[in-house]
Amino acid sequence: MLRSVAVVALDNVAAFELGVLAEVFGTDRTADGFPGYRFHVCTDDGRPVRSRSGFLVTPQADLAPVEDADLVAVPAHAEGAAIPEPVLAALRRAADRGAWVLSVCSGAFVLGEAGLLDGRDCTTHWRHVDELQRRFPAARVRCNSLYVQDGRLLTSAGTAAGIDACLHLVRQEHGSAAATRLARRMVVPPHRDGGQSQYIEAPIPKAPEAPTLEPVLEWLMGHLDRAVTVDELAARAGMAPRTFARRFRAETGTTPHDWLTNQRVLVARRLLEETRLTVESVADQAGFGDAAALRHHFTRRVGTTPHAYRTTFRERAEA
Numbered sequence: 001m002l003r004s005v006a007v008v009a010l011d012n013v014a015a016f017e018l019g020v021l022a023e024v025f026g027t028d029r030t031a032d033g034f035p036g037y038r039f040h041v042c043t044d045d046g047r048p049v050r051s052r053s054g055f056l057v058t059p060q061a062d063l064a065p066v067e068d069a070d071l072v073a074v075p076a077h078a079e080g081a082a083i084p085e086p087v088l089a090a091l092r093r094a095a096d097r098g099a100w101v102l103s104v105c106s107g108a109f110v111l112g113e114a115g116l117l118d119g120r121d122c123t124t125h126w127r128h129v130d131e132l133q134r135r136f137p138a139a140r141v142r143c144n145s146l147y148v149q150d151g152r153l154l155t156s157a158g159t160a161a162g163i164d165a166c167l168h169l170v171r172q173e174h175g176s177a178a179a180t181r182l183a184r185r186m187v188v189p190p191h192r193d194g195g196q197s198q199y200i201e202a203p204i205p206k207a208p209e210a211p212t213l214e215p216v217l218e219w220l221m222g223h224l225d226r227a228v229t230v231d232e233l234a235a236r237a238g239m240a241p242r243t244f245a246r247r248f249r250a251e252t253g254t255t256p257h258d259w260l261t262n263q264r265v266l267v268a269r270r271l272l273e274e275t276r277l278t279v280e281s282v283a284d285q286a287g288f289g290d291a292a293a294l295r296h297h298f299t300r301r302v303g304t305t306p307h308a309y310r311t312t313f314r315e316r317a318e319a
Contacts, residue, residue: 006042006066043062117139123157230245261297279306
């Protein structure tokens with residue numbers, strides 16, 4: 001269970017990315033029933049570092065909290081800056097003992113310098129993916145993902161993608177209900193799949209000649225248990241199927257099939273966490289039709305079977 005978080009701040013740390021980690025893990029919401037964490041902002045020597053915006057960030061500690069933290073996080077910093085060897089060594093020790101290690105944006109370069117990206121799937125801001133791959137050729141850089149999880153290594157793209165990665169981790173550790181409540185509290189989308197595009201085309205203007213797909217998406221969210229086709233959705237939107245598919249990707253950054261499958265997996269996770277329904281019943285209510293289809297899509301997106309997920313989540317909740 002995730003209980004302690006250490007954030008390693010380097011010189012020229014990005015204020016927003018540091019703030020994301022502080023907002024998700026460093027804000028005490030236990031009075032409202034949210035999980036609480038021991039949260040430390042750490043620097044190499046315990047002294048203040050300067051942010052990219054020019055103000056000083058005063059840490060709570062040196063690297064000592066990194067040694068036993070359940071999560072060690074590195075926000076964005078200046079990509080070309082020298083990284084103190086004690087920081088790299090502390091990150092390696094954290095990974096070796098099985099802690100979660102998370103980077104936001106260019107924080108991935110720090111993980112790369114520590115050797116943690118070798119042979120691993122990872123990502124960073126789209127502007128830096130080529131440089132990340134050049135500097136760390138053994139890494140498997142995913143060029144256009146919001147965030148990527150490889151075991152207990154979690155890397156994210158820039159700015160708001162760090163929020164998505166943090167909520168993904170909360171979902172992993174505390175369940176879908178906790179992550180959704182936290183997202184609502186933060187007034188952000190409850191879930192964006194890590195494979196979703198980092199950048200999408202400009203939103204389609206709301207006008208009679210070019211309406212958005214928001215009504216169709218709202219209808220879909222209320223009818224996830226139904227079998228639907230792209231042709232049916234296109235007809236509901238008043239478009240030809242190919243036009244609808246292009247418009248859907250422009251507005252959501254993904255295909256209708258992937259978007260719908262991801263939403264159904266989220267429903268399945270919630271039902272597995274909160275009910276004692278059989279896997280067959282969960283598959284039916286989530287719109288997969290049968291348990292085999294649920295197992296296929298659930299395993300691809302969550303990395304485990306529905307039965308194993310339910311068992312692991314309950315053991316974690318009881319602990």
